[in-house]
Amino acid sequence: MLALATAPSTIRELAGTPNPxxxxxxxxxxxxxxxxQAAQAPKLFQLRxxxxxxxxIKLLVIILRAFLDSLRVPDKPEAADILELADTLAYxxxxxxxxxxxxxxxxARTRGSKFYQSLDPSRIYALxxxxxxxxAERLEQLHLDQKAQQASxxxxxxxxxxxxxxxxxQGLARRIPVDHPNAGHIRQxxxxxxxxEKRGLLTPEQAEQLRAETTAATHRNPRPDWQPSEVARTAIxxxxxxxxxxxxxxxxx
Numbered sequence: 001m002l003a004l005a006t007a008p009s010t011i012r013e014l015a016g017t018p019n020p021x022x023x024x025x026x027x028x029x030x031x032x033x034x035x036x037q038a039a040q041a042p043k044l045f046q047l048r049x050x051x052x053x054x055x056x057i058k059l060l061v062i063i064l065r066a067f068l069d070s071l072r073v074p075d076k077p078e079a080a081d082i083l084e085l086a087d088t089l090a091y092x093x094x095x096x097x098x099x100x101x102x103x104x105x106x107x108a109r110t111r112g113s114k115f116y117q118s119l120d121p122s123r124i125y126a127l128x129x130x131x132x133x134x135x136a137e138r139l140e141q142l143h144l145d146q147k148a149q150q151a152s153x154x155x156x157x158x159x160x161x162x163x164x165x166x167x168x169x170q171g172l173a174r175r176i177p178v179d180h181p182n183a184g185h186i187r188q189x190x191x192x193x194x195x196x197e198k199r200g201l202l203t204p205e206q207a208e209q210l211r212a213e214t215t216a217a218t219h220r221n222p223r224p225d226w227q228p229s230e231v232a233r234t235a236i237x238x239x240x241x242x243x244x245x246x247x248x249x250x251x252x253x
Contacts, residue, residue: 011054014061015086016079023066030106033099035138041097044090053090059098060086067105068119075118085121089128096132104131189214 048056064085068076077085089101108127190211197207 011058011061011083011086012079014058015065015082017065018069019062019065020069022062023069026063026066026102027070029099030102033103033106035103035135038097038099038103039135039139041099043095043097045094047098048090048094056090057083057086060089060101063098063101063105064124067108070109071119073117073119075120077119077121077124081121085124088125093128093132096135100132100135101128104128107131186214 042050044056047059051059061082064082068082093100104127108124108131193202193207193210193214196202197204202210
């Protein structure tokens with residue numbers, strides 16, 4: 001289709017001349033086209049920046065002309081109407097794609113739209129607007145579904161965390177402080193308990209009770225720093241002086 005748009009022909013010729021090749025190409029592009037693919041395709045403003053405005057208008061003219069050629073309606077929009085349609089679409093749906101336009105026109109044919117004996121530009125605008133309203137609803141529903149899925153995943157993760165929380169808490173509670181004076185002995189005792197449980201020498205309940213008792217031994221009550229009172233410090237200093245004096249006198253002897 002890009003080759004047709006860049007061919008040495010005027011926009012008026014493209015709008016006023018039936019083009020079986022363009023119609024066949026448009027039909028080929030629309031086969032298997034989904035709303036998701038249309039939403040992910042390059043947007044019109046991107047094509048205008050990449051290809052230029054003239055090429056973009058030609059592409060829209062080719063799509064509109066091929067759509068009109070596919071309808072057996074005696075009274076159809078003329079070349080001037082097609083040009084005006086293409087220009088309006090280029091500046092109305094800047095953040096939608098050419099594939100959106102193709103899919104909208106395809107759905108206008110396949111969804112049972114009745115054109116009777118005439119088809120004017122206002123009817124085409126209405127058909128396109130219906131498509132983009134449906135697209136907005138689809139995108140909103142997709143967004144809500146994604147949020148619901150994320151919420152469901154978070155609930156599952158929370159449930160798993162809640163199930164694992166007791167085990168994690170037990171694991172943290174059984175951590176042996178590095179500076180514990182009996183760390184090696186306690187660690188060895190926990191290993192022996194696990195080995196006995198694996199060999200069937202202890203039931204799971206007995207092993208759990210022994211682990212709890214062993215873990216309880218690792219807890220030490222905090223001892224705040226103790227500072228003697230002024231009277232106690234004076235007495236301690238006097239006692240140290242007396243001891244030192246006796247040591248000096250004994251050495252003199």
